[in-house]
Structures are given as structure tokens and as C-alpha cells.
Amino acid sequence: MDAKIKWEQIRVWLLWLALPLLLGLLAAAAIPRPVIGIIYLYDAIDSYAADNMIVQIDYAIENPEVRAVVLAFDSPGGTVVDTEAVYFELSQLRAKKPVVVAVNGMAASGAYYLSANSDYIYAKPTSLVGNIGVIGYLPPTPFVIEDVISTGPYKLWGAPRDSDMRQIDMIKEAFYQAVQLGRGDKLKIERDEILSGQIWSGIDATRMGIADELGGESDAIKKAAELAHVSNYKVENLYVSILESLGIDPYTYVSASTFFLKTPEGATLPYPSKAGIYLLYIPQLPFQP
């Protein structure tokens, strides 16, 4: 009789305690470990780099375990349209998850355009930050070429020189708005100084409110976790995660970017390989080779 009672008690405990606990443990296992995703941009922003970033941003938006994203930059910027493409996607991500920027080497021009669309910016003391503005090559004065037939005076040249110049100023205005919206009251300098096109050291950028704090990538990761209210998180390079999910070895993948001009000897120059309008820091203007 005692044995029967004992078994009944065990059965009750198993049914009402152990089993729910087991089920609870199983259910708890379904709660994902939070991920702080890192997106690296160590190149100019061209269509290739922009597509790459957008894929990673979308991955971060779609995957709930990615609770925050760190953008690690060493980029001189790039084309206007590719920068804008990333900027819009970044806005989607920021609406859902915190984004923190770590300026490793440089976040200039277009890269700073993107940085402005973040919750917090870390820069190293000697990182190069800023260069807010637009740069471009004016099209040549239109002329007619005997063997080229087109259907309008600017079919070949794109635009009159003067309207191209005025358009550049319009793009600058958008850049300024992006900086204002992103940095808001944190900015401690006036419009003229912001738009002077200067590139500042991390130290100066922090003083001016162009960046928030001096620090590196791990500081950015901690800040992202703090803003996302997560702990015991893991850090994932989202680019590697995506390639691995596609079965591609990320360490054998070679960039196809042809953004910068290359010499016949293969050396990369700081000038874009195509004429156009850029959000780009070109350190040696106007000395074009």
C-alpha cells in the first residue's frame, strides 16, 4: 500500500512539476541567444558594396535574434545613389533595431552620410571623420560628333554644365539634412563649419558632436547591446553568416569592386574610375593623374 502511495506521489510530481519543467526548458531553448551583428564597410561605396551592405541589413531586419547592428567603417564614401540606397535600408533597420557605428580608419563623405543614420558613433582618436559634401566632375561643354547620332543636345552629355553644378548643391543640402536629422542636438558646430568639407580627427569630431565618443569596435558592440537591452549576446559578422548560410566559403570570396582607378601596373588610385557625382573623400585633388 505504501508503495502504491509513493508511486502516486512520484507520478503527481512528475506530472505537475517535472514535465512542465521539461516543457519549460524545451520552450526556453527556443528563445534565441541575442546576436549583435557587425557589418563591415572597408571599401568605397559603389553598387557592389551597397548591394552587399543592403543584403546584410535586410538579414539583420529579418532575423529576430539580431538585436542590434554595429557598422564598422573604413571608407572614403562613394557614389551618391549607392550611398542613398544603403541610407534608406539603414532607416528601415533603425526603425526596428539600434545601429551603432565604429569608425575604424575613416568614415568620410558618403560613409559619414551613413554614420549619421545611426544611434551612436564611436571614433578612434585618429580616425578620419566628416568630409561632408559632394564632389563631381562637370560634363564637358556639349559638342557634336560626326559619327555619334543622338536625339537631343544632352543625350550624349547628360546635362548642361551649369545645371550639373546646381544639382551638386542640391545633393549637398540633402546630406546636410541627413546630418541634422541624425545628429540633432548633439551637433556643436554651425552649418557653415559642417558644410566646409573638412575631415576631422576622431578627437575633434567628438568635440564637435560629429561623433559621440572615442572608442573602438568592442565599445560599439557593448553600446549596441546596451541600446538593445541584451546581455550574454554573441557577435556575428553578418557577411560571413550570410555566405555560410549560402554554403560559400567567406574566406575565399573575392571582391569584384572596380570603383577605384587602377594604374596599368595594378596600383589603386584614390580617384573613381568613372566620371560622376560622388559623396567621396579624394585626398589629393586636384592632382589627377
Add this chain to the structure above:
Amino acid sequence: MKKSLYQIALAAFLLPILARGIFYYRGFAARPSISTPDYAALQIAPAPLKTPAAEAKNNAAMEGIILFDETHGNQFTPSEISALTEAIAARGGAVEFLTDSSSLEYKLKYARAFVVVSPSAPFYDAETRLIQNFTAQGGRLLVFTDATRGSVYEDYISGIPKYYSDAPAANTLLTAFDISVNDDYLYDLQHNDSNFRNVLFDEFAKAELVFGIKQAAFYGAHSLATTSGTLLLQSAESTRSSIDDEHHPQSGGAALSADGNTLALGDLTFLSSPYNKMADNAALIQNIADFTLNGERHISLKNFPFVFEKPEAQVYLASDVTFSTEVIGALGEAQSAFAADGIALTVGDKIPNEGNAIILATFDQNDEIAPYLKPFEVTLDGGEFFKISKFGSVGRYGSGLLLLQQSKTGNTLLMLANSSEDLVAFIGVIASGSLDACVLQENFGVCSVGYGGEYGQSEEATPEPVLDSTADATPQG
């Protein structure tokens, strides 16, 4: 009993979930709304209003040759300055290009204005002196510089490119006129024509050059300074110099020298299309064209053979000079020589009432030429010398006297010599196109015309050397 069992089961189920959740998640991150720039509201900056009325301004009554320098590595193409050259042509002026620096002196004799555009090579002292003399005579000097017209050279050793602007080369000339071009560019982040380097000028000096101008736009311009002259174009306080990112009220976009004959501008681009029609640039270009042609050029014999207002003159032989074979030959030579300089000589049988004239006479002729001699206070008393006030007595034999008299109806060049033979030689000097053999003093000159027919008639023969037999021989060393 049953209720507590349910509570235990629920607690057992939730405990691991809560434990894991709390282990990873410390709260809920509320996200702010994210705004992006209002791209749709952005607009291309409009161009400043054009001033088409100014383009129609035309004054064909002005004449003169405007000389454009091409001997100092000038960085421009004719099409870039066409708005100015067309305005000059519309006024009756003509444009010439100086391609050989050795002909500067010659061409400045007839030019109304000398225009230097973005030089890359310096001016030598001799050139500067010539140009100073030119402006002192009322000639106009215009210097256009441009902050976008530099030269890039590679360092021979390091291969590092170095940039040289046109300002230092322009200053080698402009310093003599108390104008300096700063080696900078002006910019304005607030008040500009669509770009920070496109500076708008709204403040103007009281000068004809900027009459009727309410706004001028320059595109990549140097700033200029002058202490004795006038700053013509000044910009808003928000305009800064690239040298120190400061506003300098003592410098501007254009400067006029104290004598009003030298104009320097910090921009060239405003002359070219479409910038020549922005703001009041068209009117400014018209005013500059006026400036090139309306200088009060003071002509003296230094300008010979370009001593006439219009390129034509009538030759008159006074009654004591006949059309001898020699005179005709010499006049033919002179006619060809003057024609080569663009001056048409014709012969008339009386002194013209108006227009330019060249009168040939001997010192003996007095009645016809007396009115022309009076202003120069020349005394011809029939002796061996003639006298010129403030100059002195000059031997009449083998000498030619050149007098230039200017009037509103035309200039008269009076050529006097001792005889017809001397006049023939004198015409030969004139036909050579140069008065290097003459002593010139503003509007009169005395020339050596060789040996006249009477030369030596009243002179003693050169005495034979007389040997002094008492003199010591050169002492032996």
C-alpha cells in the same frame, strides 16, 4: 489541492523560460521614429537673374585696337573671352593678339588697351616699365586672373605634383600699379550662386566700371587688394578667403588703380558662357568693354608712327618744296611704310582743315607754318641755328625738326629741314618707322638727317692736324 498543482506546473513551465529570457534580455528597446531628408522638397538652386538689356548696349562710335597678351603662358582660349571681344567689336574696336614679346613696345604705341589673361610666366622689369609708360599715356591695362587657372608641375626629385596659381605671375606686373592678387580663392557657404566657390558681389564702388551693376557673380575667383586704388567689387561678410577662412573687407573681386587706367579682376570664368549672363555680369562685361576703349590716350612722338587718331593722313608740301624726283621717291617709300602700319597717306595741295596732316617745309618757309611753330616757341631767324624754347639752339644743317600738334579735328605732324635734300633724307628717317635717330621731347623732336646740300658751305674745312715737333716722344719704358 488541484489548484495549487496547476500553479506549480505553470511555475515549473515558466521558470526556465523566464530564466533564459532574463539571462539574455533586460528589457524592451523602444525604437524612435526614423526620419529621412525631405528629398522630394529639394530643388536645384536657381540661377541669378539675367540682365538681357545690358547685352544690347552698343556704342559703335568708339575705335581702337585692344591688344591681348599671349606671351606669358596665358591660360585662356579665345572662345572663353568672346563675350568681351564681341562687346569690343560692337563698339568699333578691334582685337589683336600679342604673340611675340619683342613686339610689345611697338604694339603698345597704337593699342588703346593691353589685356593680360591669367599669366603663368612673370613679367620682366623692362616689360613692366613699357606698360607703365603706356598707362601713364592714358592706355588701359586689364589683368584677368582666375583661381581655377593654375599650373601643376611635378617636383623633379620626388615626383610630387605642385600647384602654381596665376597670382604670382600677375603680381609681377600689378605690383607696379599698387594692386595685388592674393593667391587664394573666395568662397561663401551662405550667399552664393549654387556653389560655395561661386561668389556674389553686392557692394560696388562709385566708378563707371560698375555703373548700373546690382549684383555680379564670379566663379572661382582670387581676391585682390589695393592701398591707393579702389576696390570695385566687394562681397558679403560671409565671403571668405581660402588663405585663412576669414572675411577681409580690405580685399575684393576687382580693383582699379589710383589713376583709373589699370583694372584687375580675380575671375575669368564670368566672361564665358553661360556665366557671362548670370546676375549683372553681362552689364559688367559691357562696362569693361567701354573701359578698354574710352581711355584718354595721350599721343606723343614716342608713339610714332601711330601719332594720328585715325589711320589716315594727308601730306602737304609747303610752297618752298617741290615735287622733285627725290621727294616723290621718298614720299612713295613713306607711303608704303605707313601703309604697312595700317596708316593711309595721301597727298593734298593744301593744308587740310580737318583730319590728320603731315606738312613738309624748309626752315625758310615761314608764313604757312608760322601758326604751327608758335605753340612750340620755335624761332627761325634765318641764321645757322634755330631755337626751341626749353631745348636750346640747334644747327639747321643736317637737322630735321619734327613737331606734333594735336587737336580735336586731327593731328598735324610738321617736318622741317634745311633744304629739299635734307627733307628727302628726313622723309627717309620717317619711312624707316623708327625715330631712334631723333631726340624726342613729348611733342617735338630733332632728328639727324644726314648731310644736307648746303651743309658745310659756311663751315670751315676740317683743319689739318698740325704736328708739334717739340713734343716729347713717348718715353721709353
